[in-house]
Amino acid sequence: MSMINQLPFYVVGIPLFTALIIGVLAIVQPKLVRLTGLVGIISGAYASLTLFLTVQQSGTKYYTFGNWPAPYGIEYSVDTLNALMILLIYAVSLLAYVYSLRSVIIEIPSNKHGYYYTLYFLLITGLIGITITGDAFNLYVLYEICALSSYALLASGGKRATLATFYYLLIGTVGACFYLIGVAYLFIKTGTLNMGQLFEHIPSIYFTSSILVAFIFINVGLFIKMALFPLHGWLPNVYTKAPISTTCLLAPLGTKLSIYILIRFYFHVFGPEYVFQVLNIQPFMVWLATLAIIVGSVYAIFHTNYRSTIAFIIVAEIGYIIGGLWIGHPDSIAASIYHILADSLMTLSLFMIAGTVLFYLKSEKTSAFALTFRQLRITSISLVVVFASIVGIPPTSGFFSKMYLIKGAFAMGHYQFIVALLFSSLASLFIFFRLFEAYFYSKPPEPAPSIIKEDRLFTLPMIGVSTGIILLGVTFNYWFSVISRIIPVGLR
Amino acid sequence: MTNFTTILLTICIPIIGAFMIYLFGKKPNQREAASFATAFVLFGCVLKLFNPGKINGQTLQLIELFPGVSISFFYDHLSVVFAFVASSLWIVTTLYSIGYMRGTNERNQTRFYMCFALALSATMGVAFSANLLTLYIFYELLSISTYALVGHQQNADAQFGARKYLIYLFGGSIGLALPAMIIIYQITGTLDFNYSGIVPAYFNPTMLLALLLMFLYGFGKAGLMPFHAWLPGAMVAPTPVSSLLHAVAVVKVGVFSIIRVLTGIYGVDLMQSLKFNGVVCGIAAFTVITASLIALYQDNLKRLLAFSTIGQLAYIIMGVGLASSLGVTGGILHIVMHAFGKITLFFCAGAIYVTTKKKYISEMDGIGKQMPITLSAFFIGALSVTGLPPTGGFISKWMMLQGAMDANLTIIMIVYLVSSLLNACYFFPIIYKAFFKDPATESHGIKEAPLNCLIPPMITAACSILLFFNYRIFTTIIHGVTGGL
Numbered sequence: 020m021s022m023i024n025q026l027p028f029y030v031v032g033i034p035l036f037t038a039l040i041i042g043v044l045a046i047v048q049p050k051l052v053r054l055t056g057l058v059g060i061i062s063g064a065y066a067s068l069t070l071f072l073t074v075q076q077s078g079t080k081y082y083t084f085g086n087w088p089a090p091y092g093i094e095y096s097v098d099t100l101n102a103l104m105i106l107l108i109y110a111v112s113l114l115a116y117v118y119s120l121r122s123v124i125i126e127i128p129s130n131k132h133g134y135y136y137t138l139y140f141l142l143i144t145g146l147i148g149i150t151i152t153g154d155a156f157n158l159y160v161l162y163e164i165c166a167l168s169s170y171a172l173l174a175s176g177g178k179r180a181t182l183a184t185f186y187y188l189l190i191g192t193v194g195a196c197f198y199l200i201g202v203a204y205l206f207i208k209t210g211t212l213n214m215g216q217l218f219e220h221i222p223s224i225y226f227t228s229s230i231l232v233a234f235i236f237i238n239v240g241l242f243i244k245m246a247l248f249p250l251h252g253w254l255p256n257v258y259t260k261a262p263i264s265t266t267c268l269l270a271p272l273g274t275k276l277s278i279y280i281l282i283r284f285y286f287h288v289f290g291p292e293y294v295f296q297v298l299n300i301q302p303f304m305v306w307l308a309t310l311a312i313i314v315g316s317v318y319a320i321f322h323t324n325y326r327s328t329i330a331f332i333i334v335a336e337i338g339y340i341i342g343g344l345w346i347g348h349p350d351s352i353a354a355s356i357y358h359i360l361a362d363s364l365m366t367l368s369l370f371m372i373a374g375t376v377l378f379y380l381k382s383e384k385t386s387a388f389a390l391t392f393r394q395l396r397i398t399s400i401s402l403v404v405v406f407a408s409i410v411g412i413p414p415t416s417g418f419f420s421k422m423y424l425i426k427g428a429f430a431m432g433h434y435q436f437i438v439a440l441l442f443s444s445l446a447s448l449f450i451f452f453r454l455f456e457a458y459f460y461s462k463p464p465e466p467a468p469s470i471i472k473e474d475r476l477f478t479l480p481m482i483g484v485s486t487g488i489i490l491l492g493v494t495f496n497y498w499f500s501v502i503s504r505i506i507p508v509g510l511r
Numbered sequence: 512m513t514n515f516t517t518i519l520l521t522i523c524i525p526i527i528g529a530f531m532i533y534l535f536g537k538k539p540n541q542r543e544a545a546s547f548a549t550a551f552v553l554f555g556c557v558l559k560l561f562n563p564g565k566i567n568g569q570t571l572q573l574i575e576l577f578p579g580v581s582i583s584f585f586y587d588h589l590s591v592v593f594a595f596v597a598s599s600l601w602i603v604t605t606l607y608s609i610g611y612m613r614g615t616n617e618r619n620q621t622r623f624y625m626c627f628a629l630a631l632s633a634t635m636g637v638a639f640s641a642n643l644l645t646l647y648i649f650y651e652l653l654s655i656s657t658y659a660l661v662g663h664q665q666n667a668d669a670q671f672g673a674r675k676y677l678i679y680l681f682g683g684s685i686g687l688a689l690p691a692m693i694i695i696y697q698i699t700g701t702l703d704f705n706y707s708g709i710v711p712a713y714f715n716p717t718m719l720l721a722l723l724l725m726f727l728y729g730f731g732k733a734g735l736m737p738f739h740a741w742l743p744g745a746m747v748a749p750t751p752v753s754s755l756l757h758a759v760a761v762v763k764v765g766v767f768s769i770i771r772v773l774t775g776i777y778g779v780d781l782m783q784s785l786k787f788n789g790v791v792c793g794i795a796a797f798t799v800i801t802a803s804l805i806a807l808y809q810d811n812l813k814r815l816l817a818f819s820t821i822g823q824l825a826y827i828i829m830g831v832g833l834a835s836s837l838g839v840t841g842g843i844l845h846i847v848m849h850a851f852g853k854i855t856l857f858f859c860a861g862a863i864y865v866t867t868k869k870k871y872i873s874e875m876d877g878i879g880k881q882m883p884i885t886l887s888a889f890f891i892g893a894l895s896v897t898g899l900p901p902t903g904g905f906i907s908k909w910m911m912l913q914g915a916m917d918a919n920l921t922i923i924m925i926v927y928l929v930s931s932l933l934n935a936c937y938f939f940p941i942i943y944k945a946f947f948k949d950p951a952t953e954s955h956g957i958k959e960a961p962l963n964c965l966i967p968p969m970i971t972a973a974c975s976i977l978l979f980f981n982y983r984i985f986t987t988i989i990h991g992v993t994g995g996l
């Protein structure tokens with residue numbers, strides 16, 4: 020029993036201590052670094068699964084550090100929303116870590132692996148910390164821990180990556196500052212930083228301008244961090260130049276975490292009543308999301324470099340989630356949260372594919388895919404699965420999020436959003452067939468290329484994530500029933 | 512073996528067949544034997560279901576996807592008729608494919624036969640779907656499995672045709688049919704087919720009309736104008752594909768889906784009370800006339816047949832759109848009659864190509880003297896498609912005409928008659944030239960296509976004539992549909 024009570028600590032503590040141990044081992048015994056990381060990530064994943072199941076069974080779990088009660092100490096509270104996010108983070112990290120075991124050897128000089136993995140686990144720690152903390156300022160601190168370690172991880176891909184990351188650093192810092200300013204406004208007005216207490220105090224100040232300013236600052240800050248159109252400029256630049264080992268971890272989770280914070284603030288700090296009723300910006304936000312989807316898809320079509328294309332697909336997918344959230348119908352909100360899971364897996368798969376294509380064929384132009392389909396078996400199967408999900412073909416998970424998004428949008432009369440969703444489906448279909456045509460209608464090179472056997476450390480996580488995409492779709496009933504508990508009563 | 516097991520078997524057998532074909536990929540004879548065996552077993556399964564007494568409208572639910580909507584199958588009179596046509600003609604087409612593919616030395620034959628089998632599996636899935644979502648899923652699977660067949664030649668033409676194919680079919684299904692389906696689900700909470708319709712009559716008629724149009728054009732496989740251009744483009748595929756898939760299976764899946772929407776989602780009563788049948792007939796009538804007129808100007812034989820198909824598909828929709836008992840019976844019967852007639856014509860076009868490498872009508876002067884059997888079969892097929900006795904096409908057109916009379920739509924009657932005349936105008940000159948004009952080059956005596964390419968059109972032509980006398984085996988079954996209305 021006591022083990023289970025400590026779970027909220029374990030999920031944060033395990034990656035933190037793994038990071039520290041790796042830091043030491045990097046100097047003392049570099050050979051053990053990879054194994055230690057694997058042990059750390061697996062035990063963390065196991066803890067997160069247990070935590071998720073416990074929360075499903077017995078409701079929200081609270082954990083106070085050193086038994087100091089809130090608001091003096093830091094309180095962790097794990098409800099269904101963050102238990103789900105923690106599970107997701109571990110699932111993605113586990114797969115990304117296994118993949119990185121091979122890709123790091125290619126991308127990072129071998130004497131730096133220890134430092135790389137130290138930062139890697141610090142990043143995971145930060146990500147988990149953000150989801151689990153119940154304190155708005157503590158969240159900012161963890162946000163910066165994430166950001167700092169991710170800057171270093173992204174920049175380790177050579178000169179161009181460093182420049183792109185520096186640009187990201189400037190913009191990301193502005194985003195984080197905006198968030199902090201917003202929180203400061205709330206603190207001045209209410210005298211607390213604990214989210215639960217903020218939630219209680221805010222209804223009394225609904226119509227003051229301070230809360231409006233706080234809301235705007237926090238939102239814009241988070242929009243920058245999640246690369247919502249038109250604040251998405253940094254994302255394609257960074258994701259196309261950073262090392263694959265890093266993007267596999269960061270691309271699926273980085274933007275999603277900011278969306279998580281947004282949802283947390285909407286539901287449990289500002290409250291759905293304020294967001295959806297007091298403020299009258301729903302139509303504007305849905306239009307913004309619609310534009311994000313359309314612009315992202317159009318850019319994705321016009322870029323032929325594979326990683327640029329998928330970077331813009333991510334921009335469009337952010338539009339899906341934000342749009343579904345702001346439509347405010349229980350179906351579309353559930354679909355948004357479900358799509359956080361689905362899109363994380365899809366992004367992970369897309370970048371893993373980028374990796375193998377790049378490592379084996381030394382190119383990521385469309386023409387490289389003529390060889391991909393001929394030579395890389397598992398990669399091509401993953402590519403088919405992930406695009407089936409992006410387009411929205413059942414039984415992959417992408418179909419179900421899209422279906423419920425459309426259902427919600429129709430119920431609330433946001434027809435333009437439906438059009439955008441379908442347009443984006445067709446756009447991604449186009450992108451897939453552009454890759455496929457490069458193979459299908461090209462003359463096989465002479466001599467006939469032989470099948471390359473991909474490294475098992477690549478294939479295992481790729482098979483894992485493809486299975487995940489399908490499994491998430493097949494078991495979507497279960498996930499929607501879990502998510503229905505997250506949606507606040509006022510919105511159901 | 513229960514009926515449900517049989518239904519699942521019809522969907523699984525072609526998939527198993529595709530796997531067998533893959534296994535025997537290196538040994539052509541065994542591979543083709545696997546194709547044949549699959550086609551025969553499939554036909555046997557469908558035949559087991561082809562029994563009006565057994566149809567009871569029970570539904571088999573597999574997985575519930577959304578509240579009230581699951582992957583589920585059932586079989587009624589319509590699905591049995593459709594499955595019968597597709598599976599029986601697959602046997603003949605397999606025979607024909609062997610002759611054609613070997614005769615023209617096509618490459619990647621294993622892939623060809625595999626995709627063919629998968630396409631048949633998807634067709635069976637569409638036929639036995641019990642709700643719109645299941646139908647939609649199999650509809651998309653059919654598009655994907657036929658994509659590789661359209662692009663089979665893997666050259667620039669094929670790429671262009673296949674691209675067009677995808678853009679039209681996916682653009683329609685994802686862009687129009689899918690949202691319409693979701694909106695119907697949002698309104699009604701169900702997608703199950705039901706002959707009294709599931710759409711509430713009190714709902715905003717403008718919205719319902721918009722949804723109807725989205726379905727009509729969204730199921731682009733039916734080729735209603737102006738969403739028809741993919742079909743002539745798809746003629747780049749090898750002829751067996753054009754004959755079975757683009758005269759029977761694929762295009763009729765489109766028509767079938769539209770019939771399901773008209774009768775199973777909207778319901779005939781609602782169609783009539785809202786006067787939507789006029790809209791459907793109007794769109795179809797426009798397509799009938801325009802397609803026939805375009806066909807007059809075609810020189811490429813396969814393109815001509817494609818435009819003829821577009822017109823004939825619209826016939827069927829017009830017949831069902833009449834929403835009168837005889838109109839619906841005639842429309843569904845025309846699925847059968849047109850299938851046998853048009854596949855004969857395509858078989859002949861392919862046979863001519865295999866023997867002489869001629870694609871254009873202008874080159875075919877006097878070809879009847881060289882290939883009398885093929886061109887005789889062509890003549891019978893043309894009779895059937897035009898709707899003249901003693902071929903099956905006459906019966907179905909007759910019924911549709913009567914249906915138009917019952918519905919008091921004189922204008923539709925005129926459309927039927929005019930278009931029949933146009934059909935004759937584009938078919939009979941070909942036959943005249945083939946038999947009565949002198950060939951441009953010295954004739955070489957009688958030189959027919961290889962037997963594999965010759966026997967199939969003979970069989971289907973004979974069937975077209977037999978159906979004139981024995982159409983009742985289908986009408987008794989179809990009567991179950993119209994009785995249900």
